[in-house]
Amino acid sequence: MFTKSCILLFLMCLAVNPLTAQVDRATLNGTVTDPSGALVVGAKVEAILTGTEEHREALTNNAGIYRLPGMAVGRYTIAFSHIGFQTVRYEEVELRVGQIVTLDAQMQLGEVSTAIEVNATAPLLERSSAELAGVVTSLQIQNLPTNGRNWANLLLLTPGAIDDGGGD
Numbered sequence: 340m341f342t343k344s345c346i347l348l349f350l351m352c353l354a355v356n357p358l359t360a361q362v363d364r365a366t367l368n369g370t371v372t373d374p375s376g377a378l379v380v381g382a383k384v385e386a387i388l389t390g391t392e393e394h395r396e397a398l399t400n401n402a403g404i405y406r407l408p409g410m411a412v413g414r415y416t417i418a419f420s421h422i423g424f425q426t427v428r429y430e431e432v433e434l435r436v437g438q439i440v441t442l443d444a445q446m447q448l449g450e451v452s453t454a455i456e457v458n459a460t461a462p463l464l465e466r467s468s469a470e471l472a473g474v475v476t477s478l479q480i481q482n483l484p485t486n487g488r489n490w491a492n493l494l495l496l497t498p499g500a501i502d503d504g505g506g507d
Contacts, residue, residue, distance in 0.1 A: 364409045367442060371403050381399060384397045393411060425447045
């Protein structure tokens with residue numbers, strides 16, 4: 340009886356496969372500071388998905404850090420606000436599949452009714468993770484030379500990817 344229960348438990352453990360599948364979400368995080376570089380605690384961070392108006396909010400913690408995990412991919416408007424500071428707004432921030440995007444904000448002193456809109460943003464850096472990842476667009480796939488129609492050539496579209504020639 341003990342052997343049957345051990346075997347059953349072992350088989351159940353094998354059946355519960357860890358879910359390491361691809362991720363269809365992204366994460367947004369960062370730090371909010373004032374003009375002197377001091378951390379802004381309790382700043383409100385709002386992320387609004389362009390098109391669907393899906394709305395996510397977070398507050399910065401005691402270290403001035405915010406985190407919005409599990410966000411749908413797409414283009415967002417990100418707004419940072421706090422009493423006594425001008426609202427800072429980033430337009431067209433794009434989140435892609437599996438990305439961990441770090442977006443820091445420096446808030447200026449001012450009235451609550453004053454807003455600063457930032458239209459030209461620098462490329463977002465992924466400072467939260469050392470992994471290499473990329474999104475292959477349909478345009479890249481369509482323009483890929485199809486000499487021999489080798490699907491493994493798609494691997495070469497991702498920066499840092501190496502084809503070891505193993506065929507697996």
